[in-house]
Structures are given as C-alpha cells and as structure tokens.
Amino acid sequence: MKEILELTEESTKAKTQNGNLNTRKISDIFGENIFDLNTLKAYVSEETYAQMNSVVLKQKPIASETVEKMADAMIKWALGKGVTHFTHWFQPLTESPAEKHDAFFKPTINLEARGIESLSASELVKREPDGSSFPSGGLRQTHSARGYTIWDPSSPAFILETKQGKTLYIPAVFISYTGESLDYKTPLLKSNNALNKAATAICRMFDENVGHVFSTLGWEQEYFLVDERFYNARPDLLLAGRTIFGGKSAKGQQLDDHYFGSIPERVEEFMKEFEYECLKLGIPILTRHNEVAPGQYECAPMFEETNVAVDHNQLLRDVMSKTAIKHKFRILFNEKPFAGLNGSGKHCNWSLSTNTGKNLLSPGDTPGSNLQFLTFFINVVKAMHDNGDLLRASIATAGNDHRLGANEAPPAIISVFTGSLLEKVLSGFWASGLMDVKNPEQEVIDLGLTKIPQINRDYNDRNRTSPFPFTDNRFEFRAVGASAHCGAPITVLNAIVADQLNKFKSEVDALNQKNPDTKANIVTVLQGYQKAVERIVFNGNGYSKEWEEEAAKRGLSNNKNAPAALKALFTDEAKSLFDRLNIFTPRELESRSEVMLENYINKLDIEAKLFLELGHTFILPAAFKTINRLSEVFNNFKSMGMEESAKSLVQENVTTITFLSDKITKDLISLKKELAEARGKEHAIDAAEYYANQVKPYFEKLRISVDSLEELVDNEYWMLPKYRELLFIR
Secondary structure (H helix, E strand, O other): OHHHHOOOHHHHOOOOOOOOOOOOOHHHHOOOOEEOHHHHOOOOOHHHHHHHHHHHHOOOOOOHHHHHHHHHHHHHHHHHOOOOEEEEEEOEOOOOOEOOOEEOEEEOOOOOOOEEEOOOHHHHHEEOOEHHHOOOOOOOOOOOOEEEEEEOOOOOEEEEEEOOEEEEEEEEEEEEOOOOEOEOHHHHHHHHHHHHHHHHHHHOOOOOOOOOEEEEEEEEEEEEEEEHHHHHOOHHHHHHOOOOOOOOOOOOOOOOOOOOOOOOHHHHHHHHHHHHHHHHOOOOEEEEEEOOOOOEEEEEEOOEEHHHHHHHHHHHHHHHHHHHHHOOEEEEOOOOOOOOOOOOEEEEEEEEEEOOOOEOOOOOOOOOOOHHHHHHHHHHHHHHHHHHHHHHHHOOOHHHHHHOOOOOOOOOOOOEEOOHHHHHHHHHHHHHOOOOOOOOOOOEEOOOOOOOOOEEOOOOOOOOOOOEEEEOOEEEEOOOEOOOOOHHHHHHHHHHHHHHHHHHHHHHHHHHHHOOOHHHHHHHHHHOOHHHHHHHEOOOOOOOHHHHHHHHHHOOOOOOOHHHHHHHHHOHHHHHHHHHOOOOOHHHHHHHHHHHHHHHHHHHHHHHHHHHHHHHHHHHHHHHHHHHHHHHHHHHHHHOOOHHHHHHHHHHHHHHHHHHHHHHHHHHHHHHHHHHHHHOOOOHHHHHHHHHHHHHHHHHHHHHHHHHHHOOOOOOOOOOOOHHHHHHOO
C-alpha cells in the first residue's frame, strides 16, 4: 500500500495537453471535427447539398449519384485536415462501439505515382466485419460469418485525433448477411421510423403542414473517477468495474457535502479536456458537477435528435475513458461500484418534435384545452401502462439490479409522475372534457431581502423517486443505468408509443365513420383511457415500502432482477408488437433477449470467479497473517508473565477473525459448487435464474464477512485499497 499512497506530482495534478483549452470560445471550436450539413456546403454543389438536406432533415432516400459526391466531398475535407485513415463506426451488442481502420492510401502500378488517396462510394457505404465474432444470440455462427456495416448519413461523420494521427469515423449500422440487425442503431432507426409514421398521422389531425415527427433525447451521464494506482491494485475494479468487497469508509456521503460541491482541481482539468474534445465533435456538452457520492460526477448536453444523441453518448464515453487515462484516472460507468453509496444512472429526457418546430409535449398556457398536447401526453402514459414490462426489460442488467429500488434510484416498478398541475388537468378532463382555463399565475417566492430578486415558483415539484416523471415539456426515464446503451430503452420507448398511437388512430377513425367530428371523437377515445392512465400514475414517494404495497394492489409488476424482467421480451405480445412495427422480427427479438441473458450470466460469472480468486489469494491470507501476528503478541506477553493481559488484548480478535475466516472458507466452497451447477444449465433463461437465485446470494454473504474482516485485519496485510483511498484521494 505504501507505493500506492505515494502519489507523484504528475498523478495528483494532471496538466492539460492542449494549451488553447481556456483561450478559445466554445462557439469557435464547436463542431470543427464533424462533417455535417454546415461543413458540406463548402464541398458540394447547391443541388447535392439540397439532396443531402432532404436525406438528413426530411428522411428522404439517398440517391446513388449523391453517395458518390458525398464520398468525394468527405475525403477532400478529411485530407485537408490531415486524416490518413477511415473506419465504419458501429455499435454491436457489446459495451463499446467497434471500428476497423483502413487507409485512404492505395498503391498503384503507375511508376510515376506510387499511390493515391481515395474513398470510393462503395467504401463509404459498405464494409464487411465478421458477424460471428460479435454477440448475435444465435443469428450468426462461426461458419456463417459475413456481416455488413452500412453508412448512416443521418449522423455526421467525425474525426478523432491521437498523437500519431487522425482517423475519419463514419457512423454505420451493423447487420448480418441475411439482413438481421446485430447492433443497437438499426432497431433504433427503425423505431424512429415507426414513431414518425404514427405520430405524423396524429399531428395531421391538428395541422396538415406537419411533414414528420422525431423524438429528441437529452441524456445525463453519471460516473465515478478513481486514481489509476488504486484502480490497478483492485482486480475487481479492473475486471468487473465495481468493488465486490469493501468496508464502508468512516466518512461517506452522510455529510451531504459532495453534491454540487467544489470540483477538485485535478478532476476539473480532466473535465475541461474531455469537454473540449467533445465540443470539437459536435457534442453539445454544457453541464458538469459533483454528484451525491464522493468521487462521483455528472455531465449533460443539450437535447438532440435521438439517433445523433445516442451516437454522441457512445462517443462521449469513449472520449471520457481515454481522457481519464491521460489524467491518471480510471472512469467507472458501473451502476453500483461502491456499496453503501449512491450508484450511477443515465437519465434519458425524451420528447417529441415536429419538422415545424413544435414540441408535442409542451403543455402551453392552457393545457386543459390543448387537445394536441393531451393527445400525445395521455397516449404516452397509456403506452407505459400497457407495456411497462417491456420498458423495464430494456434496462435489465446485472449492474442495474444493484441500483434500482435502493433508495437512491427509482424502483423496478414502472410508474409515471405527472405533477400536481397536470393531475388537476387530467382530473378535469375525465370529468368534463376540454376546459379553456389558463394556468394559474405562478406564485412568487419573496425572501424579503431587498438585494435578492424575487423568482416564480414552478407549477410542479420534481420527483426523483419516479422512474418516468413528466417535467415541463418532456418525460425523464430515470431508471436507465449509467453503463447502458441508451439506444436500447429509447428503441422500446419509441416502439410502445408508436404502437399506442396507431391503436389510438384506429379507434378515432372508427368513430369518425359514424360521426365526422374528429375533435369530439379524440376526446371520447382519450377519456376511455382514464382507468388505465390512473392506475399507472403515482405522484408520491417511489422509494417507500407503502408504494411497493400499493403498486401490488394496482397490479403493477415489480421485476426486481434482470432474468425476471427479461421474460417480457419472450412473450407473443412483445414479438407481435415489434414485428408489426418492423423493428424486430420474432427471431431478432429472441436473439436480442438471448444476448441480454448471456451478458447477465457472463457478468455474474466473472464476479463469482473474482470472489473465489480474491477470497483465496487476498482475503484469507491476510486473515491468517494477522492471526499469526496476534499469536506472536500473545506469546510475547505470556513469556513476560502477562498471560491474562494478553488474553484480554488478543483473544477476542483472534476468535472473531478465525470465525469469519471459517465462514468465508465454507461460503467459497459452496459458491464454487453453485457456480458449477449454474454453468451446467442448458438454456440461458434457466442459467440466468440460477445465477440470480442461487449463485448471487453468496456474493452478499461473502461481502458481509469480508467487510467485517477488513475492520480487524492488520492494515499491512490488507492489499486491496480501501474505500477511503478509492473515494477521497484526488
């Protein structure tokens, strides 16, 4: 531990590698390394620009001749910035994006010119990674290896820089040889398409000028930072991303002094550098602050179109991880890296916008008479009611199981918070239909201090205990875990809302055949959803035991672990929903579910092996060495005729350490047996349930014993950095 604690000056105060970090305005650097529509203007004709504008903003198909012109424009831009290589950047069903770099340079047989730099249209559009080497849930086998990545023109290409050079990254989807999706992006784009069709059809009941609708996303990314020396000395952090052992530090978060506290200088230098790099990549990252737990932080961007926002979250996490290494940190995205402290989430703020610039979830000054708003708001809540289990399944991971419902994050029960104002609006709507009543004047908060300005009180408080609260003009899906690919839950959210909007339109159309008063028919259908909507709305404390009991009475699911939650994806109803929206075929959905189960199994298997390894090679040897040391102390006292004093000083500790060591040994033996049994299960769902119900309980048993032992073992023998070092040394 001595070497670990002797942090060098380089480690304690990392210096920025870019001297201009603090001298350039954000507006000057924002987007300088992306090939978006603004960049495109300088490289193509007005006609080509107009065509690409329609592709990106109006969701029109791209013509082959436009692709050729785009390839030519893209390489000119890239070469002008000193780029030598390009890659399709895609998002397989793993924890990080994938890439294979190819050089622009092609050698020639021309003796006068040894080679040229080029990017053909075919290279821009299609590459061929090995489809069987990524998780596929059985869609690809070793002997059926071909996969395709295909350029996604709706997300801008970008340049990443290293000391050795620059590479052009081209966002792409990833599919199998037979056209099935093997990534997060393909189903997300399909869900966007389904939502666009469904929502646009509803919008045209109110405004025929609406051309298309798209979902928007603003994520909030929480994370922990740990000094790299401590990180490297903890095999559990290195391999599992969380501490499987670790006694509580005397000081944790109980003083409430970390949240929004002063950012340590070394941490702030790291933040400034990764933000600088992200801004160059067009990621509108504008917020940074300390989070609740010591060593925990958060960043957040402005809202963007969902596909781009999801790409940006993946890119941001990659940039953050690389920048952390430069500053002698390691970054933890695990949902619960430290027991007894708040875990990390990724709140996904989701809304709907039209091409005419209207936010469909903005209540306006008179929400009681804003029928378009009520239509979309009530249908979203109805979609949550009918498909809450699917949304819960979309965030089901081993890491999130530790966080959900732990009095720091929303429970596993899916409910919706509307706020007091909309609760009154809905109550009036059920009783009387539309009401042309303006929102009450906002109350003024006056502190009675002449130097402090008065402010208006918001209509609603915030509810951080709800998994899906409505805030101002958006829904916030707070139950998403920090390590999650936010494309997965947003795909499901888009899908269930699209499906509900389709059902809603069918009901309205049926009434229109009898009575052409569309407005009245919309009200009638929406009022028919009252019972379902009321059942899932909860505006109280989601952390309370009382809510868990109330939710059970309402018939709401409470799937507390991932295997239980993932069963929702195997149902005929789920397969039918995704199939009719052309997001997943039944086979694709089954394969996706298998991948999620396998990921859960592998995570717990890794942790189980770590418990066995660390228990036998770190924990028990430390205990035995301490017993030997105490025995020496006892014998020394005894040789001096002070046996009774020695007993009172030593015996109790030896007895306790021996008891704990014996318990740890027995639990390790039992864990090993259960692990072998779990590995023998033929089907993924059976194995996952066995890991959850038979293997995982030993994790908690061992943790309790080991953490108790940590308090008694000689610090010289305890080779794992403790929480006080991991959390507080900056």
